[in-house]
Amino acid sequence: MAQSPKSPSAQAKFNYDQNKDDSSFWEKFSTLGRKKKIKEVQEVQEEGKYAIDSPGKPNAPEIPPEDYNLEDNEQRSIIQPQCLNQPNVRDLLQVLTDWMNDELVEERIIVTNIEQDLYDGQVLHKLWEKLTGNTLNVLEVTQSEEGQKQKLSVVLNAVNHTLGFHHTNPKWTVESVHSKNVVAILHLLVALVRHFRAPIRLPENVSVTTVIVKKSGPKLTAEKFEEQITAVYEDVGMRCERDAFDTLFDHAPEKLQVVKKSLVTFVNKHLNKLNFEVVDLGSDFRDGVYLCLLMGLLGGFFVPLHEFHLTPRDNEQMIHNVAFSFDLMQDVGLAKPKARPEDIVNMDLKSTLRCLYNLFTKYRNIA
Numbered sequence: 001m002a003q004s005p006k007s008p009s010a011q012a013k014f015n016y017d018q019n020k021d022d023s024s025f026w027e028k029f030s031t032l033g034r035k036k037k038i039k040e041v042q043e044v045q046e047e048g049k050y051a052i053d054s055p056g057k058p059n060a061p062e063i064p065p066e067d068y069n070l071e072d073n074e075q076r077s078i079i080q081p082q083c084l085n086q087p088n089v090r091d092l093l094q095v096l097t098d099w100m101n102d103e104l105v106e107e108r109i110i111v112t113n114i115e116q117d118l119y120d121g122q123v124l125h126k127l128w129e130k131l132t133g134n135t136l137n138v139l140e141v142t143q144s145e146e147g148q149k150q151k152l153s154v155v156l157n158a159v160n161h162t163l164g165f166h167h168t169n170p171k172w173t174v175e176s177v178h179s180k181n182v183v184a185i186l187h188l189l190v191a192l193v194r195h196f197r198a199p200i201r202l203p204e205n206v207s208v209t210t211v212i213v214k215k216s217g218p219k220l221t222a223e224k225f226e227e228q229i230t231a232v233y234e235d236v237g238m239r240c241e242r243d244a245f246d247t248l249f250d251h252a253p254e255k256l257q258v259v260k261k262s263l264v265t266f267v268n269k270h271l272n273k274l275n276f277e278v279v280d281l282g283s284d285f286r287d288g289v290y291l292c293l294l295m296g297l298l299g300g301f302f303v304p305l306h307e308f309h310l311t312p313r314d315n316e317q318m319i320h321n322v323a324f325s326f327d328l329m330q331d332v333g334l335a336k337p338k339a340r341p342e343d344i345v346n347m348d349l350k351s352t353l354r355c356l357y358n359l360f361t362k363y364r365n366i367a
Contacts, residue, residue: 077176079183080209080224091203092230096189099200103130114189115180121152124177124188128159131196149178159188163195164286164346168314183210186229194233194342206230263356266364270297281356282349287312288321288341291355295328298363303328318345334358 083089093114100111100123107126111117118124125136138154139147153174160170170191176184186208193202206229213222260281267278267290274293278284285291289310296303308324309317322341330336337358339351 074215076179076213077181077183078211078213079181080211083208084182086208088203088206089208092186092206095200095202096186096193099193099198100127100189103127106130114185115182118185119152119178119180120148121155121177124159125151125155127192128155128162131192132162134158145178149174152178159192163191165315168318170315183208183227183229190230194340195346202230202233204230204232259353259357263353263360266360267294267356270294273297281352282347285352285356286345286347287318288323288325288344291325291344292321292328294359295325295332298359298366299328299332315345329355329358332362334362 084093097111097114101109104111104123104126107130109123109126111123120142121138122141125138129135136155136158138151142148142151156172156174156177163170171187172181172184177188190202192198193200207226208229209224210227211222211224213220215221263281264278271278271290271294274297276290276293278290288308289312292303292308308321312318312321319341322344326337326341335358337355339348339355343351344355
């Protein structure tokens with residue numbers, strides 16, 4: 001058993017050493033307690049992060065502070081910022097930017113950032129005029145937000161009409177473009193590239209992570225999902241060689257009417273078996289449904305209903321239908337159509353007539 005020292009100096013040293021040892025002990029104990037607490041907090045944080053990020057669980061999207069300011073029941077689509085750093089997304093942005101600059105070089109317009117340069121409608125206005133060769137009667141420059149939205153509304157109305165969005169809604173709106181929603185702007189530019197057969201190759205299968213943020217009362221909810229911007233394309237800048245239909249359109253409109261009447265008679269002869277009737281060749285085939293059914297009737301086979309959309313809701317489903325009908329045409333020995341599915345969906349009459357005429361030449365004698 002340890003004995004206490006008898007001299008005052010020894011006693012003082014003993015007390016100091018004992019206090020030091022006690023202090024050191026409690027410091028160690030406290031440190032261990034803090035470390036344990038920190039570790040517990042870290043574990044809880046990691047647990048929460050895993051619960052958020054793991055598959056099948058709600059994700060933790062990065063929402064810019066300004067996007068928290070939503071009205072009740074309002075929702076907004078936001079791109080995850082890190083997506084813009086993905087190589088294929090950067091490539092797509094660059095290809096689209098270079099294409100616009102090539103088209104607008106005579107206007108002395110230089111696009112450097114699609115979000116900042118396209119939101120007010122000025123660049124889109126000039127781009128539409130260049131691509132279509134038409135003139136749009138709108139103000140050249142507008143400074144106020146209301147004026148910008150009014151101009152953008154006129155420009156997008158013209159663009160949508162050109163792209164064939166007569167009965168369906170596109171993936172962009174005045175509000176989304178003006179609010180610099182990069183996903184909406186990308187969809188718009190890709191649609192223009194595809195429609196006008198721009199001689200460029202878009203990066204394929206580009207998708208971005210988007211977040212749908214919705215405010216319901218005081219609660220803000222967010223759902224994250226992948227949105228596809230581009231697909232796989234085999235027709236880069238493809239333009240059909242001039243053929244008899246070009247001649248009919250340009251020089252013999254009266255004979256064109258005769259051809260249209262013959263094709264209407266031909267398709268109705270077969271579609272009437274299913275109690276369907278075509279009136280307008282340009283619009284009645286745009287959703288691809290009649291083309292799929294017609295192929296089954298002409299080829300003498302049943303077309304599985306799960307392979308196409310009987311009541312397509314949007315352009316994507318229409319394009320799927322037409323593309324599927326093209327596959328059926330090749331299955332029965334016809335050459336691959338020179339038209340693109342988008343051409344049929346966009347009600348390009350010449351493309352639709354070419355497609356139907358190929359069917360007519362092969363099947364006109366069947367009952």
